Amino acid sequence: MAATTDPHSSESFRLGMLLYDTRYRSVTIQIIALVLFMLALGWLVSNTISNLEALGKTFGFGFLWTPAGYDINQQLIEYQNTDSNARAAMLGILNTLLIAVMGCVTATLLGVVAGVLRLSNNWVVARLMTIYVEGFRNVPVLIWILIFAAAINESLPAPNAFRGDDAESSMVLGSMAFTNRGFYVPEPLFSRSLGTLDIGGYFGISLDLVLFVAALAAGIWGAKRLGAQATRKQAATGERPHTFWPSVGLIVIPPVVVLVALGFHLGYPELRGFNFRGGIHMRDSLIALWLALSLYTGAFIAEIVRAGILAVSRGQTEAASALGMRPSWTMRLIILPQAMRIIIPPLISNYLNLTKNSSLAIAVGYMDATGTLGGITLNQTGREMECLLLLMAFYLIVSLTISVFMNIYNERMKLKER
Amino acid sequence: MSDTQSNTIRFVAQTQIPPAPPPASETGPVKWMRENLFSSIPNAILSVISVAIIVYAVVSIAPWFIHSVWVADSLAQCREIDTGACFAVINERFNQFIFGFYPSDAYWRPILAFLLLIVAAAPVLASHLPRRLLAFTAAYPMLCYFLIFGGSIWGPLLVMASFPLAFYVFRFVNDHGGPLGGLLAAAVALIVWLMFIVDPLSGLIADLIPIGLPRVETRLVGGFLLTLIIGIVGIAGSFPIGILLALGRQSGLFIVKTICVGFIEFIRGVPLITLLFVASTLLNYFLPPGTNFDLLVRVLILVVLFASAYMAEVIRGGLAALPKGQYEAADALGLDYWMATRLIIMPQALKISIPGIVNTFIGLFKDTTLVSVIAMFDPLGVIAPIRADQNWNGIVWELYGFVALFFFICCFGMSRYSQYLERKLKTDHR
Numbered sequence: 137m138a139a140t141t142d143p144h145s146s147e148s149f150r151l152g153m154l155l156y157d158t159r160y161r162s163v164t165i166q167i168i169a170l171v172l173f174m175l176a177l178g179w180l181v182s183n184t185i186s187n188l189e190a191l192g193k194t195f196g197f198g199f200l201w202t203p204a205g206y207d208i209n210q211q212l213i214e215y216q217n218t219d220s221n222a223r224a225a226m227l228g229i230l231n232t233l234l235i236a237v238m239g240c241v242t243a244t245l246l247g248v249v250a251g252v253l254r255l256s257n258n259w260v261v262a263r264l265m266t267i268y269v270e271g272f273r274n275v276p277v278l279i280w281i282l283i284f285a286a287a288i289n290e291s292l293p294a295p296n297a298f299r300g301d302d303a304e305s306s307m308v309l310g311s312m313a314f315t316n317r318g319f320y321v322p323e324p325l326f327s328r329s330l331g332t333l334d335i336g337g338y339f340g341i342s343l344d345l346v347l348f349v350a351a352l353a354a355g356i357w358g359a360k361r362l363g364a365q366a367t368r369k370q371a372a373t374g375e376r377p378h379t380f381w382p383s384v385g386l387i388v389i390p391p392v393v394v395l396v397a398l399g400f401h402l403g404y405p406e407l408r409g410f411n412f413r414g415g416i417h418m419r420d421s422l423i424a425l426w427l428a429l430s431l432y433t434g435a436f437i438a439e440i441v442r443a444g445i446l447a448v449s450r451g452q453t454e455a456a457s458a459l460g461m462r463p464s465w466t467m468r469l470i471i472l473p474q475a476m477r478i479i480i481p482p483l484i485s486n487y488l489n490l491t492k493n494s495s496l497a498i499a500v501g502y503m504d505a506t507g508t509l510g511g512i513t514l515n516q517t518g519r520e521m522e523c524l525l526l527l528m529a530f531y532l533i534v535s536l537t538i539s540v541f542m543n544i545y546n547e548r549m550k551l552k553e554r
Numbered sequence: 555m556s557d558t559q560s561n562t563i564r565f566v567a568q569t570q571i572p573p574a575p576p577p578a579s580e581t582g583p584v585k586w587m588r589e590n591l592f593s594s595i596p597n598a599i600l601s602v603i604s605v606a607i608i609v610y611a612v613v614s615i616a617p618w619f620i621h622s623v624w625v626a627d628s629l630a631q632c633r634e635i636d637t638g639a640c641f642a643v644i645n646e647r648f649n650q651f652i653f654g655f656y657p658s659d660a661y662w663r664p665i666l667a668f669l670l671l672i673v674a675a676a677p678v679l680a681s682h683l684p685r686r687l688l689a690f691t692a693a694y695p696m697l698c699y700f701l702i703f704g705g706s707i708w709g710p711l712l713v714m715a716s717f718p719l720a721f722y723v724f725r726f727v728n729d730h731g732g733p734l735g736g737l738l739a740a741a742v743a744l745i746v747w748l749m750f751i752v753d754p755l756s757g758l759i760a761d762l763i764p765i766g767l768p769r770v771e772t773r774l775v776g777g778f779l780l781t782l783i784i785g786i787v788g789i790a791g792s793f794p795i796g797i798l799l800a801l802g803r804q805s806g807l808f809i810v811k812t813i814c815v816g817f818i819e820f821i822r823g824v825p826l827i828t829l830l831f832v833a834s835t836l837l838n839y840f841l842p843p844g845t846n847f848d849l850l851v852r853v854l855i856l857v858v859l860f861a862s863a864y865m866a867e868v869i870r871g872g873l874a875a876l877p878k879g880q881y882e883a884a885d886a887l888g889l890d891y892w893m894a895t896r897l898i899i900m901p902q903a904l905k906i907s908i909p910g911i912v913n914t915f916i917g918l919f920k921d922t923t924l925v926s927v928i929a930m931f932d933p934l935g936v937i938a939p940i941r942a943d944q945n946w947n948g949i950v951w952e953l954y955g956f957v958a959l960f961f962f963i964c965c966f967g968m969s970r971y972s973q974y975l976e977r978k979l980k981t982d983h984r
Contacts, residue, residue: 155734166809173813180840187839258597259590260604274965275958276920278927279934283958286950492825499927510831520835527831528824535823 184521197526199517200225206512208503210419221513228508229530235425235504236491236534242430243490244483247437254442265438272435277493280432285424285500292316295411311404313412318419320405320412327399344398351390359383421502425494433490437483444479445471477549484542488535495531505530628945643946644956650940651956654776654931660704663767664779667701670694671786692717695790702775702783704767708756713748720744772850776931778960783850784857784922784932789865789915791858796865801895803866804873814866821863826921829856834928853925857918864914872907873899905979912972916965923961933957 154164188195204224207217212230215223254265272280293305295315307313313320330343362379370376405415448471456466495506503511505527514523578584591601621638624645632640644651653661674694677687696710723743728736760766775783802814821829833852838845847855876899884894904911926935937953940946 162807166807169807169813170809173809183842184839186843187841190843253600256597256600257590257593258600258604260608261600264604264607270966271962274916274962274969276923276934276961278923279954279958279961282934283954286954290950495825495827496924496927498827506825506827510828514831514835520831521839524828524831524836528820528828531825531828532820532823536819539819 188521193518195521197522199513199519199522202517204513205516208508209501210422210503221509221517224513225505225509225526228503228505231502232491232494232497232504232506232530235422235429235494235497235502236487238426239429239433239490239494240487242426243433243437243486246430246434248441250434250438251441251445254438255445269435269438272432273439277428277432278496278499280428281425281496281500284428285420288318288420288424289316295407298407298412307405311402311415313405313407315412316420317411318417318421319423320415320417322402322404323414323416325401325403327401329398347398348391348394351394352387355387355390358386362386419502421497421500424500425497425502429490429493432493433486436486436489440479440482440486441475444475447478448474480549481542481546484538484545488538491534492531629947629949630945639952640949641952643940643949643952647936647940650777650936651933651960652777653779654936655774656776656779657768657770657774660768660770663701663704663770667698668782670697670701700767702770702779703772704769706756706760706764706766708759708763708765709752712752712756716744716747716752719747772848773930775850777933777936780850780925780930780932781919781922784854784925785915785919787854788857788861788918788922791854792861792865792914792918793911795858795862796869797900799862799866800869800873803870818863818866821860822867826857826860826924827927829860830924830928832856849928849930853928853930857922860921861914861918864917865911868907868910868914869903871910872903872905875906876902908979909972909976912968912975916968916972919968920961920965933960 154160200222201220203218204221205217206224208215208224208227210231211227212234213227215227250265250268253261254269256262292314293316295313295317297305298307298313298315305313305315311322326344330347333341333343333346359382362383366377366379403414405412405417407413452470452474453466456470461469494504495510497504498507498511501507509523509530510527514520517523575581579588592598618638621636622641623632623635623638624641626632626635626640626642627646629640629643632642649658649661653664656664671694673687674691677683677685677691693714696714700707700710720740720743724736724740726736727739799814799818802810803818805811830853833856834849837852837855838847841847880898880902881894884898889897923932923934926932926938929935931939934957937957940953941949
């Protein structure tokens with residue numbers, strides 16, 4: 137907006153110009169907005185202070201270091217009920233992150249498969265996937281969580297059904313038991329374990345896991361280097377050396393060597409007394425939440441993938457064919473890179489939705505951040521304000537971190553127009 | 555010549571050969587199946603697997619439906635009659651699913667409110683109806699409040715009267731002191747009227763002329779009625795706030811923009827359930843001491859804030875999708891910001907964002923189920939007392955299935971409607 141002033145009139149500044157002169161108006165409006173905002177904020181804070189005083193409460197985070205006094209049924213790190221509220225909250229946060237990561241991985245797999253199959257010219261498969269997508273998208277995720285929890289609790293056998301020689305139920309493959317208390321699966325054990333690394337006496341990280349991941353990462357890095365070398369050679373000479381088997385070897389061999397060196401074996405779950413012992417126990421609440429969240433989010437991702445692939449114009453496929461590319465190359469080199477540009481941003485916002493929806497864990501008793509910090513700790517200490525502030529801060533940090541990465545990605549993937 | 559020719563040509567067709575039917579593999583269902591189901595080996599495997607899944611699902615679920623029981627008093631009685639589903643529970647508790655624990659002799663009130671809702675929504679959804687109906691739409695919220703929650707009629711009437719009051723104050727001051735003074739005076743009059751006059755005045759009139767309906771406590775309101783109340787209040791309330799937030803986020807005013815972005819990102823960054831916890835435990839702290847809102851009102855406030863952040867993002871998308879030329883043309887015509895926004899920008903931006911708005915509504919509608927977590931009796935919350943009932947103890951699938959089906963029908967219908975709107979409103983020639 138251009139300022140319209142008359143250079144001939146030498147009128148001085150008048151108060152009305154603050155409002156009617158476009159040079160000053162925006163400043164005026166902003167100052168008014170700021171003042172109103174501050175007033176509103178001050179009003180809320182003063183209300184809060186007087187309300188807290190009336191109830192005889194104080195504001196402070198000291199309660200975090202008092203004993204929590206409750207048990208948490210799924211512990212990714214050591215925890216007793218005499219540990220502090222902060223540690224209980226930390227467990228909850230880890231449980232949230234666990235379900236979020238598990239959910240995102242399976243939802244992506246499901247979504248990509250369903251989205252691609254929905255586009256297939258196989259009539260039955262396409263219809264089946266449409267039923268899946270529409271069915272899961274149009275029913276609230278909370279209902280799905282409760283339905284899956286009910287399915288596990290009502291229709292799977294109790295652990296004691298596995299008892300005896302002619303038991304009603306038997307373990308799948310002799311090693312996995314699907315019971316109404318959750319799934320029992322084999323756990324990885326190391327006979328020559330390196331032990332755990334204590335970080336400040338607060339966390340323990342398994343050194344075996346660290347070593348395994350490091351070996352795997354090194355292998356992948358080596359394979360990438362090999363691929364880059366092959367590309368350079370191809371650019372220079374036109375001949376691409378065969379790199380498939382060497383890179384498979386690079387990725388597979390180091391982790392296997394690590395596993396053998398550490399004495400890797402599986403610990404199988406066994407029925408002892410009324411329950412299974414040994415192995416990894418995936419609780420019924422975890423399974424219900426995991427299945428419901430991944431199937432629900434998978435349906436949304438399927439739609440995103442489908443839309444992304446459809447959005448790549450047909451001329452691109454035709455141009456690739458005209459260049460003599462094979463269909464598989466066309467998909468890999470032409471369609472997917474362009475579709476990914478469209479797919480990734482909504483995909484990530486769906487990951488965010490999944491993480492936020494995982495707070496519904498409270499409905500099936502899965503102790504995530506909402507269940508510990510916003511649930512039992514809140515009710516036991518009566519510190520609503522502090523607990524909810526911390527809880528919201530946690531979710532905000534997760535969201536904003538992911539948003540930042542998404543923005544960086546978008547910036548990198550933006551069409552470079554010259 | 556003719557002889558030799560007749561000798562050399564061995565055969566001349568005297569009649570046309572009747573058209574032969576195409577080969578069996580190139581026609582009808584066989585061809586369709588070859589092309590659509592068995593075009594390649596992986597495709598054939600997929601088809602067989604899918605058909606197996608469908609057959610398995612039908613075979614395992616069909617008997618449950620075929621042997622279902624619709625009239626019985628308890629689960630035990632159901633099991634005596636037949637082996638399948640016990641839909642008798644839906645039959646018996648149907649009213650609870652619709653109205654929650656609303657008093658049964660007053661069911662006509664929510665039903666009437668729902669019918670009037672259709673009348674109120676008609677001029678918004680269909681543009682060819684007379685514009686005068688919009689006055690009824692404006693009055694509807696208070697009418698609906700009165701019908702559903704009862705109490706004296708004077709409170710809602712006086713609140714309704716605030717619209718004409720504000721309008722006449724604005725017009726009066728506008729004539730004497732300009733539009734800005736008019737706006738300020740109207741706002742002041744509105745606040746004074748709503749905060750200091752309505753309550754005592756309505757009490758006074760109610761003492762003199764008691765007209766009203768029996769009061770219904772809000773915790774009795776439940777079922778799909780509650781879902782509808784939360785959904786519709788959320789979307790109607792979030793619409794104006796969402797527009798303002800979107801305009802604020804798009805504006806060049808740094809402070810306004812920062813405030814709007816902060817609000818939107820905060821609300822979108824936290825799960826709705828934490829906001830509902832705020833509603834149920836925390837909101838009273840933020841209000842002047844002594845204020846004690848009803849839980850439903852607190853939930854509605856938070857739901858409106860929640861939905862308006864999402865609405866703002868949808869409308870911002872619409873604003874951003876408008877070609878820059880529209881803004882420049884409005885400036886070139888000499889329109890000021892509000893005129894340009896009202897006459898040029900918003901009509902087009904809202905049209906672009908309608909599918910997104912419907913999607914937000916669908917999401918909000920599904921999210922209303924979360925209020926069951928803070929012990930409100932929406933359809934999902936109604937299930938817990940039914941399952942705890944001795945008669946129906948042990949019943950699961952029928953209840954969840956029924957609620958899921960209700961939400962599926964509503965949401966699927968709305969998403970189809972939004973797709974239809976999208977097609978209908980596509981007036982560009984891109």
